Amino acid sequence: MTHALHQLQTAGQSPWLDAIDRTMIADGTxxxxxxxxxLCGITSNPAIFQKAFAAGDGYERAIESKVEQGELDPLSVYESLALKDIREAADLLAPVHARTSGADGYVSLEVSPTLAESARETYQEAHRLWKALERPNVMIKIPGTREGLEAVEDLIADGINVNVTLLFDRALYRRAAESYQRGLERRAVSGKPLNTISSVASFFISRIDTAVDATLQQRLDTRLSGENARQAKELVGQVAVANARLAYRDYLGILATPRWRALAEMGARPQRLLWASTGTKSKVMSDVHYVESLIGSQTVNTMPPETFWAFRDHGQVNPTLSEGVAKAEHALTRLSLLGIPLNSITARLRQEGIDGFKSAYAQLLETVAGKIEANTHPTTGEHPCKLA
Incomplete structure (x- = not known):
């Protein structure tokens, strides 16, 4: 029976899931x-793995088994289990990858967020993870920092699929697209195929409204009145979608350039825009607002589980991305005239995102260390089974 998720694909958008854990793999979900x-793909990040490792008992037996084998380093234990999850998910998505000729069916794994300010270390880590995964339908997630984008170009040139993450503003998105194209051009010059490479640019959505709306409310409470107050109220909950629609216009503009058409003739795939952070945080907004408002051809929406199920249940599919572009421009202009610089907010959000992933990564390793400790003898440090 056709439902909204199937209709979404008919409209040209791929539904991905922003979650992974071994329970959903093992039980057939x-x-x-x-x-x-x-479902056409999966994204992960340190926060997702932290939640998966901390909740329930999905990883308890696996960690116990690692301890029995003498593996006591939290990073090694986490990575071996995470890589196994990513491989198995990629294998399940392999038929999608084959059916779509490599356009879909991907699983993303992020490099350590502690490397976000080092292009060289990000590049090396991405290569190591790519080699360890040994799957054509995985993407290595690289943060959209200056250093990260430098690594993106090199990785694309080397033939590694990349998910550029933590993009909040259009200028940075365009730099990500530039890095992708330069990498493809370098690959073409070296005579290597372009049709084996895929990339997405993960543009974050709901966090923008959360930050902008808080600023608007602060201005309404302290300084705005009359016409300015009316305009501020009208902008609440509107800026993130407006920003994304203009980014999609940028994307279409890139595809129309002679430079891109030359790459496409050599088999290059577009670096699709992926809408991330699409769970609704506002209690007055529809739970599928950030899906219904951002539907367009050659895009991806990676949804948290609750949003995925909500959209399946009652989502409406219409080509909304190309609608209201002039209105979107007007909204961002009004925001600027109210003295609220969007670029300052998005720069802060990007840094908060990096810091948040670093914190989640540290907590993840602490969680694994605690589970390792729980499976070792408190006095000897040996696993209980080894004491007999």
Whole structure:
């Protein structure tokens, strides 16, 4: 029976899931989502893995087994289990990858966020993870920092699929697109194929409204009145979608350039815009607002589980990305005239995102260390099974 997620694909947008854990792989949930609900990909990040490792008992036996084998380093234990999850999810999505000729069916794994300010270390880590995963349908997530984008160009040139993450503003998105194109051009000059490379640019959505709306409310409480107050109220909950629609216009503009057309003739795939952070945080907004408002051809929406199920249940599919572009421009202009610089907010959000992933990564390793400790003898440090 056709439902909204299937209709979304008909409209040219791929539904991905912003979650992964081994329970959903082991109990058949992921396979059913792919087979029955048209799931086309999965994204992960340190916060997602922290939640997966901390909640429930999905990783308890696996960690116990690692301890029994003498693995006591939290990073090694985490990475071996995470890589196994990513490989198995990629294998389940392999038929989607084959059916779409490599356009979809990807699983993303992020490099350590502690490397976000080092292009060389990000590049090396991405290569190491790519080699360890040994799957054509994985993407290595690289943060959209200056150093990260430098690594992106080199990785694309080397033939590694990349998910550029933590993009909040259009200028940085365009730099990500530039890095992708330069990498492809370098690859073409060296005579290597372009049709084996895929990339997405992950443009974050709801966090923008959360930050902008808080600023608007502060201005309404302290300084705005009359016409300015009316305009501020009208902008609440509107800026993130407006920003994304203009980014999509930028994307279409890139595809129309002679430079891109030359790459496309050599087999290059577009670096699709991926809408991330699409769970609704406002209680007065529809729970599928950031899906329904951002539907367009050659895009991806990676949804947290609750949003995925909500959209399947009652989402409406219409080509909304190309609607209201003039209105979107007007909204951002009004925001600027109210003295609220969007670029300052997005720069702060990007840094908060990097800091948040670093914190989640540290907590993740602490969680794994605690589970390792719980499976070792408190006095000897040996696993209980080894004491007999």
């Amino acid at each position: 992921l396979e059913r989502l792919i087979r029955e609900d048209g």
